[in-house]
Amino acid sequence: MMRANKQKTEIRRVLSVIVTNEDGVLSRISGLFAGRGYNIDSLTVAPVPETDFSRLTIVTCGNERVLEQIVKQLHKLIPTYKVIESGEFVEKEMALVKIPLNEDFNGLDAMLKAYNGTIANSGADFIVVMVADNAKRIDNFLQAIKKYNPTDMVRSGSVAMDV
Amino acid sequence: MDLNGSQMVIEALRRENVSVVFGYPGGAIMNVYDEVYKQNYFEHILTRHEQAAIHAADGYARASGDVGVAFVTSGPGFTNAVTGLANAYIDSIPMVVISGQVPISMIGTDAFQEIDAVGISRPCVKHNYLVKDAKDLPRILKEAFYIARSGRPGPVHVDIPKDVTAQVAKFSYPEKITMRTYKPTYKGNSRQIKKVVDAIANSNRPILYVGGGAVNSGASELVREFAKMTGIPAVETLMARGVLGDKNPLLMGMVGMHGCYSANMAMSEADLMIAFGPRFDDRVTGKLSEFAKHAKVIHVDIDPSSIGKIVDIDFPIVGDLKNVLIDMMPLAKDKIDSNKYQAWRDLLQRYDEIHPLEYSDDKGNIKPQWVIQRVGETLGEKAIISTDVGQHQMWTAQFYPFDRPRQFITSGGLGTMGFGFPAAIGVKKAKPEKISINITGDGSILMNIQELMTAYESKIPVINIILNNGYLGMVRQWQTFFYDKRYASTDLSNAQPDFVKLAESFGGLGFRVETKEEFDRALNEAVKSNVVCMIDVNVDRLEDVLPMVPAGGTLYNMILEYKG
Ligand SMILES: Cc1ncc(C[n+]2csc(CCOP(=O)(O)OP(=O)(O)O)c2C)c(N)n1
Ligand SMILES: [Mg+2]
Numbered sequence: 001m002m003r004a005n006k007q008k009t010e011i012r013r014v015l016s017v018i019v020t021n022e023d024g025v026l027s028r029i030s031g032l033f034a035g036r037g038y039n040i041d042s043l044t045v046a047p048v049p050e051t052d053f054s055r056l057t058i059v060t061c062g063n064e065r066v067l068e069q070i071v072k073q074l075h076k077l078i079p080t081y082k083v084i085e086s087g088e089f090v091e092k093e094m095a096l097v098k099i100p101l102n103e104d105f106n107g108l109d110a111m112l113k114a115y116n117g118t119i120a121n122s123g124a125d126f127i128v129v130m131v132a133d134n135a136k137r138i139d140n141f142l143q144a145i146k147k148y149n150p151t152d153m154v155r156s157g158s159v160a161m162d163v
Numbered sequence: 164m165d166l167n168g169s170q171m172v173i174e175a176l177r178r179e180n181v182s183v184v185f186g187y188p189g190g191a192i193m194n195v196y197d198e199v200y201k202q203n204y205f206e207h208i209l210t211r212h213e214q215a216a217i218h219a220a221d222g223y224a225r226a227s228g229d230v231g232v233a234f235v236t237s238g239p240g241f242t243n244a245v246t247g248l249a250n251a252y253i254d255s256i257p258m259v260v261i262s263g264q265v266p267i268s269m270i271g272t273d274a275f276q277e278i279d280a281v282g283i284s285r286p287c288v289k290h291n292y293l294v295k296d297a298k299d300l301p302r303i304l305k306e307a308f309y310i311a312r313s314g315r316p317g318p319v320h321v322d323i324p325k326d327v328t329a330q331v332a333k334f335s336y337p338e339k340i341t342m343r344t345y346k347p348t349y350k351g352n353s354r355q356i357k358k359v360v361d362a363i364a365n366s367n368r369p370i371l372y373v374g375g376g377a378v379n380s381g382a383s384e385l386v387r388e389f390a391k392m393t394g395i396p397a398v399e400t401l402m403a404r405g406v407l408g409d410k411n412p413l414l415m416g417m418v419g420m421h422g423c424y425s426a427n428m429a430m431s432e433a434d435l436m437i438a439f440g441p442r443f444d445d446r447v448t449g450k451l452s453e454f455a456k457h458a459k460v461i462h463v464d465i466d467p468s469s470i471g472k473i474v475d476i477d478f479p480i481v482g483d484l485k486n487v488l489i490d491m492m493p494l495a496k497d498k499i500d501s502n503k504y505q506a507w508r509d510l511l512q513r514y515d516e517i518h519p520l521e522y523s524d525d526k527g528n529i530k531p532q533w534v535i536q537r538v539g540e541t542l543g544e545k546a547i548i549s550t551d552v553g554q555h556q557m558w559t560a561q562f563y564p565f566d567r568p569r570q571f572i573t574s575g576g577l578g579t580m581g582f583g584f585p586a587a588i589g590v591k592k593a594k595p596e597k598i599s600i601n602i603t604g605d606g607s608i609l610m611n612i613q614e615l616m617t618a619y620e621s622k623i624p625v626i627n628i629i630l631n632n633g634y635l636g637m638v639r640q641w642q643t644f645f646y647d648k649r650y651a652s653t654d655l656s657n658a659q660p661d662f663v664k665l666a667e668s669f670g671g672l673g674f675r676v677e678t679k680e681e682f683d684r685a686l687n688e689a690v691k692s693n694v695v696c697m698i699d700v701n702v703d704r705l706e707d708v709l710p711m712v713p714a715g716g717t718l719y720n721m722i723l724e725y726k727g
Contacts (some may be wrong), residue, residue: 069468
């Protein structure tokens with residue numbers, strides 16, 4: 001029986017963690033990940049409207065045993081109210097990309113449309129485009145947008161809602 | 164009722180029935196000490212180092228089962244306390260530690276004796292608080308005690324800025340507490356309990372693997388009853404020594420790196436492992452892929468994160484062991500036939516006969532194991548035994564006849580040298596009717612030697628028995644086995660204090676022991692003396708702790724004899 005190494009394969013997982021909105025709670029969570037050697041691909045945090053809770057959306061990866069431990073360790077933190085790991089998530093991530101105006105924008109419009117994108121801002125010699133989509137598709141978008149020679153790209157990390 | 168922050172601390176401790184606090188004052192916590200001076204609800208013991216204050220509170224908690232309490236000041240006072248917090252955390256010991264902090268207005272300015280205390284303690288405690296307003300103090304202190312003692316127990320750290328200890332606010336101490344986010348599970352799932360009883364009834368070679376959770380849960384009596392009723396043999400971890408009682412014929416002894424041959428073989432050959440509150444420490448399991456590889460595993464634990472952390476569990480039960488056993492007992496009575504395991508018990512008995520726990524006594528040299536057996540024969544149940552860390556600790560675990568839980572006080576998970584003496588001070592405060600013994604080494608005792616002063620001043624008659632081998636013996640043993648006898652920085656024989664004079668200079672009694680007769684006399688006098696004592700026993704220098712599973716080795720493949 002291979003009980004020592006349950007699942008070698010790395011799995012990506014989105015966790016939605018509801019915690020009391022109090023001092024130091026973010027450091028408890030980031031410290032937990034750092035101290036136990038867990039991965040954080042992205043982490044976003046914001047208050048849950050009309051409550052005294054905050055929601056953290058953590059994208060992490062690891063084998064099955066590690067992911068199980070991450071959930072249990074998160075639960076074990078005193079300010080943790082709920083850890084939502086399974087079920088259906090709507091997951092979205094945002095990206096901002098700055099493109100110099102001297103580029104040929106042929107096809108950019110169609111591309112933005114495909115990724116729920118818009119032009120978020122512009123200046124004398126640049127435009128900033130914004131897209132919102134799931135993390136995998138943001139990867140693809142950022143790959144595709146390279147042909148316009150962007151000068152800057154920023155990703156937000158995922159936010160997720162269970163449905 | 165309006166109180167200032169310091170008065171609130173005193174009032175909260177009174178309501179939590181705290182009878183003794185260990186601590187050390189300093190600038191940031193002086194307001195609190197001013198109120199300590201004025202009150203007479205609890206006794207304050209001034210240790211001579213903050214680490215010792217925490218270990219003393221820890222020893223108090225281990226011996227009594229109550230929450231241990233300590234006070235320290237900010238900055239170095241707090242950083243000195245960190246080892247004590249980590250030590251209590253990994254062994255799941257309930258404590259509340261209150262530290263002073265610089266005033267709120269100065270936090271973040273690198274003020275004198277400022278350190279980010281909650282930042283440092285976070286990974287070493289069950290929970291911590293930085294108090295920003297005195298009005299929050301009653302709730303925070305109530306929560307601190309509740310969190311420390313409920314669920315899987317652990318230390319809680321409360322950091323209070325100096326201005327908060329002076330700030331006046333309304334004091335109303337919550338009677339009861341409910342926290343939205345923290346609700347330990349006490350009752351085991353009844354369907355799962357039924358399944359577990361069936362699994363036991365269907366097994367042929369079951370083994371009880373009993374850990375520290377059995378002590379924390381107060382389940383020792385039930386574990387004994389369960390073992391007796393079902394006839395299932397048991398092993399104890401270091402933290403569980405005393406749960407089954409050494410006279411118990413079903414006890415196969417301690418398991419793990421320095422466990423008994425029969426206990427480790429029982430784990431290796433079992434077809435069902437019934438884990439009652441252990442944590443599958445690497446010092447117990449050895450190589451994981453070979454650990455109990457024929458067994459299905461049942462794990463009962465109050466901490467869900469402990470279950471499945473190290474090995475896959477076939478039957479997890481989250482709950483308090485005591486409750487789970489109460490639910491299990493009637494089902495087990497109907498379904499489990501103890502006769503079924505007779506052949507299994509006989510086999511383990513035979514293993515024990517083939518390789519019993521033993522040492523070869525010597526006329527000339529005093530063997531360290533002899534000293535421990537002798538203390539056991541002489542004091543037995545009347546003593547509570549603390550230890551430091553090293554060979555002497557393992558020999559104590561192996562050779563002292565522990566009869567009940569909370570009789571053996573030792574630093575398990577962290578392995579903290581310097582723990583024993585202050586812990587034994589705490590033990591004596593918790594159980595004044597018992598004889599408090601610290602079995603220590605010539606290395607370890609020097610790590611909190613200043614506590615001679617505490618023990619003398621506060622009239623706490625701890626008896627330190629130094630198994631003096633002139634070595635950092637446990638490290639020396641590894642050097643012998645695994646480093647070709649290159650004794651790097653472990654030989655202490657050329658530089659030792661005169662322990663007798665040392666004890667005397669602190670107002671205690673010292674004894675040097677070269678023979679067995681001298682030992683008997685010294686122990687007898689020490690017990691009668693009622694003052695802190697040091698018995699410096701010259702033991703065989705090169706004795707090894709055996710048997711031994713090398714780190715990462717397999718339990719069924721122990722070093723039984725060292726052939727140099
Ligand atoms: C604070 C601390 N430092 C270092 C160690 C590593 N260590 C483990 S056992 C040991 C030797 C202890 O020597 P002694 O107290 O004389 O006990 P003996 O093994 O000789 O019985 C050492 C150095 C430790 N456990 N704790
Ligand atoms: Mg030694």
